[in-house]
Amino acid sequence: MEMNLQKYLSFVKTAECGSFTKAADLLNYSQSSISRMIGDLEREWKVALLERSVGGVRLTSDGMKLLPYAKSVVAEFEKLQIEIDELNGLQSGLIRIGTFSSVATHRLPNIIKVFQQDYPNIDYELLLGDYTEIEEWVLEGRVDCGFLRLPTHPELETVFLEQDKLMAIIPENHRLADCEKFPVTALCDEPFMLLEKGAKAEISEIFERCGLAPKVHFTTWDDYAIMSMVESGLGISILPQLILKRIPYKIIAKELDVPAYRNIGLALRSKKTASLAVKRFLDYLQYR
Numbered sequence: 001m002e003m004n005l006q007k008y009l010s011f012v013k014t015a016e017c018g019s020f021t022k023a024a025d026l027l028n029y030s031q032s033s034i035s036r037m038i039g040d041l042e043r044e045w046k047v048a049l050l051e052r053s054v055g056g057v058r059l060t061s062d063g064m065k066l067l068p069y070a071k072s073v074v075a076e077f078e079k080l081q082i083e084i085d086e087l088n089g090l091q092s093g094l095i096r097i098g099t100f101s102s103v104a105t106h107r108l109p110n111i112i113k114v115f116q117q118d119y120p121n122i123d124y125e126l127l128l129g130d131y132t133e134i135e136e137w138v139l140e141g142r143v144d145c146g147f148l149r150l151p152t153h154p155e156l157e158t159v160f161l162e163q164d165k166l167m168a169i170i171p172e173n174h175r176l177a178d179c180e181k182f183p184v185t186a187l188c189d190e191p192f193m194l195l196e197k198g199a200k201a202e203i204s205e206i207f208e209r210c211g212l213a214p215k216v217h218f219t220t221w222d223d224y225a226i227m228s229m230v231e232s233g234l235g236i237s238i239l240p241q242l243i244l245k246r247i248p249y250k251i252i253a254k255e256l257d258v259p260a261y262r263n264i265g266l267a268l269r270s271k272k273t274a275s276l277a278v279k280r281f282l283d284y285l286q287y288r
Contacts, residue, residue: 005077007037008070015067018056093277096125098134098146101223102243115284122277130221138267144278145268156267165241166260167253169230182254184210191217191235193226202262203238
Protein backbone atom coordinates (compact mmCIF):
# COMPACT_ATOMS: atom_id res chain seq x y z
CA MET A 1 0.00 0.00 0.00
CA GLU A 2 2.72 2.46 0.97
CA MET A 3 4.70 1.66 -2.17
CA ASN A 4 1.64 2.35 -4.31
CA LEU A 5 1.23 5.72 -2.60
CA GLN A 6 4.83 6.56 -3.41
CA LYS A 7 4.09 5.76 -7.04
CA TYR A 8 0.98 7.95 -7.02
CA LEU A 9 2.96 10.77 -5.42
CA SER A 10 5.70 10.42 -8.02
CA PHE A 11 3.10 10.63 -10.79
CA VAL A 12 1.44 13.70 -9.25
CA LYS A 13 4.67 15.62 -8.67
CA THR A 14 6.11 14.75 -12.08
CA ALA A 15 2.91 15.94 -13.76
CA GLU A 16 2.98 19.17 -11.73
CA CYS A 17 6.67 19.83 -12.38
CA GLY A 18 6.76 18.62 -15.97
CA SER A 19 10.09 16.98 -15.24
CA PHE A 20 11.41 13.77 -13.70
CA THR A 21 14.43 15.66 -12.39
CA LYS A 22 12.43 18.35 -10.58
CA ALA A 23 10.05 15.77 -9.10
CA ALA A 24 13.03 13.70 -7.92
CA ASP A 25 14.54 16.74 -6.19
CA LEU A 26 11.24 17.48 -4.42
CA LEU A 27 10.73 13.91 -3.25
CA ASN A 28 14.37 13.06 -2.44
CA TYR A 29 14.48 10.24 -4.99
CA SER A 30 16.80 9.63 -7.89
CA GLN A 31 15.50 10.49 -11.34
CA SER A 32 15.65 6.83 -12.34
CA SER A 33 13.51 5.86 -9.28
CA ILE A 34 10.82 8.35 -10.24
CA SER A 35 10.83 7.15 -13.82
CA ARG A 36 10.67 3.51 -12.72
CA MET A 37 7.73 4.07 -10.32
CA ILE A 38 5.70 5.85 -13.00
CA GLY A 39 6.57 3.08 -15.43
CA ASP A 40 5.27 0.56 -12.91
CA LEU A 41 1.97 2.46 -12.70
CA GLU A 42 1.63 2.51 -16.46
CA ARG A 43 2.11 -1.25 -16.61
CA GLU A 44 -0.27 -1.89 -13.70
CA TRP A 45 -2.96 0.39 -15.12
CA LYS A 46 -2.25 -0.59 -18.75
CA VAL A 47 -2.23 3.07 -19.90
CA ALA A 48 0.37 5.64 -20.92
CA LEU A 49 0.39 8.44 -18.35
CA LEU A 50 3.18 10.68 -19.66
CA GLU A 51 4.71 11.61 -22.99
CA ARG A 52 8.53 11.79 -22.65
CA SER A 53 10.61 14.23 -24.65
CA VAL A 54 13.97 15.99 -24.45
CA GLY A 55 12.27 19.09 -23.02
CA GLY A 56 10.52 17.17 -20.24
CA VAL A 57 7.23 15.33 -19.85
CA ARG A 58 3.58 16.11 -20.32
CA LEU A 59 0.36 14.30 -19.55
CA THR A 60 -1.33 12.07 -22.05
CA SER A 61 -5.12 12.26 -22.37
CA ASP A 62 -5.38 9.20 -20.11
CA GLY A 63 -2.94 10.77 -17.67
CA MET A 64 -5.08 13.93 -17.54
CA LYS A 65 -8.14 11.85 -16.68
CA LEU A 66 -6.39 9.89 -13.92
CA LEU A 67 -4.35 12.69 -12.35
CA PRO A 68 -7.22 14.17 -10.23
CA TYR A 69 -7.88 10.76 -8.69
CA ALA A 70 -4.20 10.22 -7.91
CA LYS A 71 -4.09 13.69 -6.30
CA SER A 72 -7.15 12.82 -4.21
CA VAL A 73 -5.58 9.59 -2.96
CA VAL A 74 -2.35 11.39 -2.02
CA ALA A 75 -4.23 14.22 -0.26
CA GLU A 76 -6.39 11.82 1.76
CA PHE A 77 -3.34 9.82 2.79
CA GLU A 78 -1.64 13.00 3.99
CA LYS A 79 -4.74 13.82 6.06
CA LEU A 80 -4.66 10.31 7.50
CA GLN A 81 -1.02 10.73 8.49
CA ILE A 82 -1.77 14.05 10.18
CA GLU A 83 -4.59 12.47 12.18
CA ILE A 84 -2.37 9.56 13.22
CA ASP A 85 0.41 11.94 14.28
CA GLU A 86 -2.06 14.04 16.26
CA LEU A 87 -3.54 11.02 17.98
CA ASN A 88 -0.08 9.85 18.96
CA GLY A 89 0.54 13.29 20.38
CA LEU A 90 -2.60 13.04 22.53
CA GLN A 91 -1.64 9.93 24.45
CA SER A 92 -0.98 12.20 27.41
CA GLY A 93 -1.22 15.85 28.28
CA LEU A 94 -2.71 18.50 30.55
CA ILE A 95 -5.42 21.05 29.83
CA ARG A 96 -5.61 23.96 32.27
CA ILE A 97 -9.04 25.61 32.27
CA GLY A 98 -10.23 28.79 33.97
CA THR A 99 -13.94 28.74 34.74
CA PHE A 100 -16.70 30.15 36.90
CA SER A 101 -19.02 28.04 39.02
CA SER A 102 -22.06 27.72 36.76
CA VAL A 103 -20.02 26.44 33.81
CA ALA A 104 -17.94 24.20 36.08
CA THR A 105 -21.11 22.67 37.52
CA HIS A 106 -23.44 22.42 34.53
CA ARG A 107 -21.37 22.55 31.30
CA LEU A 108 -17.82 21.27 31.78
CA PRO A 109 -18.72 17.78 33.07
CA ASN A 110 -20.51 16.89 29.82
CA ILE A 111 -17.69 18.25 27.64
CA ILE A 112 -14.97 16.45 29.60
CA LYS A 113 -16.98 13.21 29.75
CA VAL A 114 -17.21 12.96 25.95
CA PHE A 115 -13.65 14.20 25.40
CA GLN A 116 -12.30 11.67 27.90
CA GLN A 117 -13.93 8.79 26.05
CA ASP A 118 -11.69 9.54 23.06
CA TYR A 119 -8.63 10.76 24.98
CA PRO A 120 -8.62 8.98 28.37
CA ASN A 121 -5.05 9.91 29.30
CA ILE A 122 -5.51 13.68 29.23
CA ASP A 123 -5.49 15.34 32.66
CA TYR A 124 -7.26 18.56 33.66
CA GLU A 125 -6.59 21.44 36.02
CA LEU A 126 -9.60 23.65 36.78
CA LEU A 127 -9.22 27.09 38.34
CA LEU A 128 -12.38 28.77 39.63
CA GLY A 129 -12.54 32.53 39.49
CA ASP A 130 -14.51 35.56 38.37
CA TYR A 131 -14.43 37.03 34.86
CA THR A 132 -11.56 39.40 35.58
CA GLU A 133 -9.39 36.73 37.19
CA ILE A 134 -10.01 34.22 34.40
CA GLU A 135 -9.21 36.81 31.74
CA GLU A 136 -5.91 37.59 33.49
CA TRP A 137 -5.06 33.88 33.83
CA VAL A 138 -5.52 33.36 30.09
CA LEU A 139 -3.46 36.45 29.19
CA GLU A 140 -0.66 35.45 31.57
CA GLY A 141 -0.64 31.82 30.42
CA ARG A 142 -1.68 30.51 33.84
CA VAL A 143 -4.45 28.58 32.06
CA ASP A 144 -4.65 27.35 28.47
CA CYS A 145 -8.21 28.58 27.99
CA GLY A 146 -10.97 30.11 30.05
CA PHE A 147 -14.74 30.40 30.07
CA LEU A 148 -15.71 34.07 30.16
CA ARG A 149 -18.47 36.54 29.65
CA LEU A 150 -18.13 38.07 26.18
CA PRO A 151 -16.88 40.47 24.97
CA THR A 152 -13.50 40.11 26.63
CA HIS A 153 -9.95 41.42 26.15
CA PRO A 154 -9.27 42.27 22.47
CA GLU A 155 -6.01 40.30 22.44
CA LEU A 156 -7.81 37.03 23.14
CA GLU A 157 -9.42 34.74 20.59
CA THR A 158 -12.90 33.59 21.57
CA VAL A 159 -15.50 30.96 20.72
CA PHE A 160 -19.11 31.95 21.45
CA LEU A 161 -20.97 29.19 23.31
CA GLU A 162 -24.37 30.38 24.48
CA GLN A 163 -26.58 33.21 25.67
CA ASP A 164 -27.53 32.82 29.33
CA LYS A 165 -30.66 34.58 30.57
CA LEU A 166 -30.50 36.59 33.82
CA MET A 167 -33.38 35.81 36.17
CA ALA A 168 -34.93 37.48 39.22
CA ILE A 169 -34.58 35.22 42.30
CA ILE A 170 -37.21 35.48 45.03
CA PRO A 171 -38.41 33.38 48.02
CA GLU A 172 -41.32 30.99 47.44
CA ASN A 173 -43.66 33.13 49.59
CA HIS A 174 -42.81 36.39 47.84
CA ARG A 175 -45.72 38.75 47.05
CA LEU A 176 -44.82 38.61 43.32
CA ALA A 177 -44.40 34.85 43.18
CA ASP A 178 -47.34 34.52 40.77
CA CYS A 179 -46.37 37.31 38.37
CA GLU A 180 -45.60 36.34 34.77
CA LYS A 181 -42.50 38.53 34.55
CA PHE A 182 -40.76 40.25 37.43
CA PRO A 183 -40.72 44.07 37.16
CA VAL A 184 -37.18 45.43 37.22
CA THR A 185 -38.37 48.40 39.29
CA ALA A 186 -39.55 45.98 42.03
CA LEU A 187 -35.92 44.95 42.56
CA CYS A 188 -35.47 48.24 44.43
CA ASP A 189 -38.37 47.70 46.85
CA GLU A 190 -36.51 45.40 49.26
CA PRO A 191 -32.97 44.34 50.23
CA PHE A 192 -30.96 43.16 47.22
CA MET A 193 -28.30 40.42 47.26
CA LEU A 194 -25.71 41.39 44.64
CA LEU A 195 -23.74 38.69 42.82
CA GLU A 196 -20.63 40.62 41.89
CA LYS A 197 -16.86 40.60 42.07
CA GLY A 198 -14.30 42.27 39.83
CA ALA A 199 -14.87 44.82 37.09
CA LYS A 200 -17.09 42.85 34.68
CA ALA A 201 -20.51 42.73 36.36
CA GLU A 202 -23.60 42.28 34.22
CA ILE A 203 -26.08 42.69 37.09
CA SER A 204 -24.93 46.22 37.97
CA GLU A 205 -25.21 47.04 34.25
CA ILE A 206 -28.92 46.17 34.36
CA PHE A 207 -29.54 48.77 37.06
CA GLU A 208 -27.41 51.36 35.26
CA ARG A 209 -29.28 50.74 32.00
CA CYS A 210 -32.64 51.16 33.75
CA GLY A 211 -31.55 54.10 35.93
CA LEU A 212 -32.24 52.20 39.17
CA ALA A 213 -30.46 52.11 42.54
CA PRO A 214 -31.10 48.87 44.46
CA LYS A 215 -30.76 48.54 48.23
CA VAL A 216 -27.66 46.33 48.20
CA HIS A 217 -27.31 44.63 51.60
CA PHE A 218 -24.99 41.77 50.64
CA THR A 219 -22.37 41.37 47.90
CA THR A 220 -20.60 38.14 46.97
CA TRP A 221 -19.41 36.04 44.02
CA ASP A 222 -20.86 32.85 45.52
CA ASP A 223 -24.05 31.94 43.65
CA TYR A 224 -25.11 29.41 46.28
CA ALA A 225 -24.67 31.87 49.14
CA ILE A 226 -27.06 34.20 47.28
CA MET A 227 -29.62 31.41 46.90
CA SER A 228 -29.42 30.53 50.58
CA MET A 229 -29.88 34.17 51.62
CA VAL A 230 -32.89 34.56 49.34
CA GLU A 231 -34.42 31.30 50.62
CA SER A 232 -34.07 32.64 54.16
CA GLY A 233 -36.06 35.75 53.25
CA LEU A 234 -33.14 38.15 53.60
CA GLY A 235 -33.71 39.74 50.21
CA ILE A 236 -33.99 39.12 46.47
CA SER A 237 -31.43 38.89 43.70
CA ILE A 238 -30.61 38.28 40.04
CA LEU A 239 -28.75 35.14 38.94
CA PRO A 240 -27.88 33.56 35.59
CA GLN A 241 -30.28 30.84 34.49
CA LEU A 242 -27.40 28.37 34.03
CA ILE A 243 -26.58 28.21 37.75
CA LEU A 244 -30.22 27.53 38.63
CA LYS A 245 -30.27 23.97 37.29
CA ARG A 246 -30.85 21.17 39.85
CA ILE A 247 -30.73 23.43 42.91
CA PRO A 248 -31.95 22.30 46.38
CA TYR A 249 -33.08 25.77 47.51
CA LYS A 250 -36.72 26.79 47.94
CA ILE A 251 -36.63 29.80 45.68
CA ILE A 252 -38.40 30.92 42.50
CA ALA A 253 -36.72 32.18 39.32
CA LYS A 254 -38.64 34.72 37.25
CA GLU A 255 -37.89 36.32 33.89
CA LEU A 256 -37.38 40.07 34.09
CA ASP A 257 -39.76 42.38 32.26
CA VAL A 258 -36.65 43.98 30.75
CA PRO A 259 -34.80 41.02 29.17
CA ALA A 260 -31.16 40.70 30.19
CA TYR A 261 -28.52 38.15 29.19
CA ARG A 262 -24.86 37.32 29.43
CA ASN A 263 -22.94 35.85 26.48
CA ILE A 264 -20.70 32.96 27.50
CA GLY A 265 -17.65 31.98 25.48
CA LEU A 266 -14.29 30.27 25.69
CA ALA A 267 -11.17 32.43 25.34
CA LEU A 268 -7.55 31.57 24.62
CA ARG A 269 -4.50 33.53 23.57
CA SER A 270 -4.18 31.93 20.15
CA LYS A 271 -5.82 28.93 18.50
CA LYS A 272 -2.83 28.63 16.19
CA THR A 273 -0.26 28.24 18.96
CA ALA A 274 -2.47 26.27 21.37
CA SER A 275 -1.38 22.78 22.35
CA LEU A 276 -2.74 19.84 20.39
CA ALA A 277 -4.86 18.78 23.37
CA VAL A 278 -6.46 22.25 23.63
CA LYS A 279 -7.12 22.42 19.89
CA ARG A 280 -8.90 19.09 20.01
CA PHE A 281 -10.77 20.12 23.19
CA LEU A 282 -12.28 23.03 21.26
CA ASP A 283 -13.91 20.53 18.90
CA TYR A 284 -15.87 19.07 21.81
CA LEU A 285 -17.50 22.28 23.03
CA GLN A 286 -20.72 21.22 21.28
CA TYR A 287 -21.25 18.67 24.07
CA ARG A 288 -21.99 21.30 26.69
